[in-house]
Amino acid sequence: MIRSRAQQIARGLCQIMGRELLKGNNKTIIRPPTQTRQTPQHPWSSSSSVRTISMLHWPFTQPRDFSLPNTSWDSDMRQLYEHYNSMCEVDTEDGGKKWGPWRRLPSYNRSLKYATGGVYLSKIIHSKARLFTRSIKEQGAAFEYVMFVNKEEQKCVCVFQAGHLLEGPPGMVHGGAIATMIDTVIGTHATYLSGPVMTANLNINYCSPIPLGSTVLLTSSLDKEEGRKTFLSSQVTSTDGTKLHTEATGLFVSVTMGHLVGA
Numbered sequence: 001m002i003r004s005r006a007q008q009i010a011r012g013l014c015q016i017m018g019r020e021l022l023k024g025n026n027k028t029i030i031r032p033p034t035q036t037r038q039t040p041q042h043p044w045s046s047s048s049s050v051r052t053i054s055m056l057h058w059p060f061t062q063p064r065d066f067s068l069p070n071t072s073w074d075s076d077m078r079q080l081y082e083h084y085n086s087m088c089e090v091d092t093e094d095g096g097k098k099w100g101p102w103r104r105l106p107s108y109n110r111s112l113k114y115a116t117g118g119v120y121l122s123k124i125i126h127s128k129a130r131l132f133t134r135s136i137k138e139q140g141a142a143f144e145y146v147m148f149v150n151k152e153e154q155k156c157v158c159v160f161q162a163g164h165l166l167e168g169p170p171g172m173v174h175g176g177a178i179a180t181m182i183d184t185v186i187g188t189h190a191t192y193l194s195g196p197v198m199t200a201n202l203n204i205n206y207c208s209p210i211p212l213g214s215t216v217l218l219t220s221s222l223d224k225e226e227g228r229k230t231f232l233s234s235q236v237t238s239t240d241g242t243k244l245h246t247e248a249t250g251l252f253v254s255v256t257m258g259h260l261v262g263a
């Protein structure tokens, strides 16, 4: 079966976001994963109905999932990771396991390339292209983060540790780096909710500086959906939630895969 580039990319995107592609009436429909399962299967596990990325036709390397703990993570980052990760899978009365309310979203430095097998995108996107937030190899130097999504509450959280390369004012995080993380978190959340989107508008209020090297919590929540438009808002707070660093709102507009890849 011959698929268009846009279809191949759509398939990859859905694998990344843990969704299934259904076909009907010549349209590609994106369906969220089934919520309840007898035994927990991670949406990206090889035993789930969605093939794992590592099972795709990428013969040379396993893509690194950047959202897993590494030695650069401080205790705040680890504790919050454990807190949300423990709510991804919960015990049942009969001693088994089932899905909890949260899902951890894996994160790769070149998601679409891996998801499509590394063949097709290399012709349309420069071979050295990397996801901005995952482009620095040194662990802990720049953007260390992990995202969790809660489908029921239409919420997303991100635990973010800002490394030394993200300095703006002395000892504080650069406002552009904060904007990048907000765009990434609410953009990923909007993609999870609405399929392929692009940022149309982002409004940010910087309320108090973020100390360089510290860990903060980003939250994203859905405000409303109007046709192609998804409105979300975000807050950046200290890990205990007592200090507000940044607040933002964003508008994301649904686009076709063709728009996204310039086809």
Ligand SMILES: CCCCCCCC/C=C\CCCCCCCC(=O)SCCNC(=O)CCNC(=O)[C@H](O)C(C)(C)COP(=O)(O)OP(=O)(O)OC[C@H]1O[C@@H](n2cnc3c(N)ncnc32)[C@H](O)[C@@H]1OP(=O)(O)O
Pocket (backbone or CB within 6 Å): 013, 016, 017, 111, 131, 183, 184, 185, 187, 188, 191, 196, 197, 198, 199, 200, 201, 227, 228, 229, 251, 253, 255
């Ligand atoms: C995002 C991809 C996700 C991939 C996920 C992979 C898996 C996860 C892996 C890794 C996650 C990383 C996640 C990163 C996320 C980062 C996202 C970005 O930074 S995106 C780059 C910056 N954004 C641009 O470059 C857009 C440039 N602008 C455009 O392309 C167009 O203007 C676009 C698509 C936004 C809209 O253009 P039209 O022609 O399709 O649609 P029209 O008719 O103009 O607008 C539709 C509706 O939206 C309103 N609208 C458009 N722009 C607006 C604005 N700025 N303010 C208010 N309303 C606006 C309009 O008034 C209209 O509303 P009415 O339907 O009439 O009610």
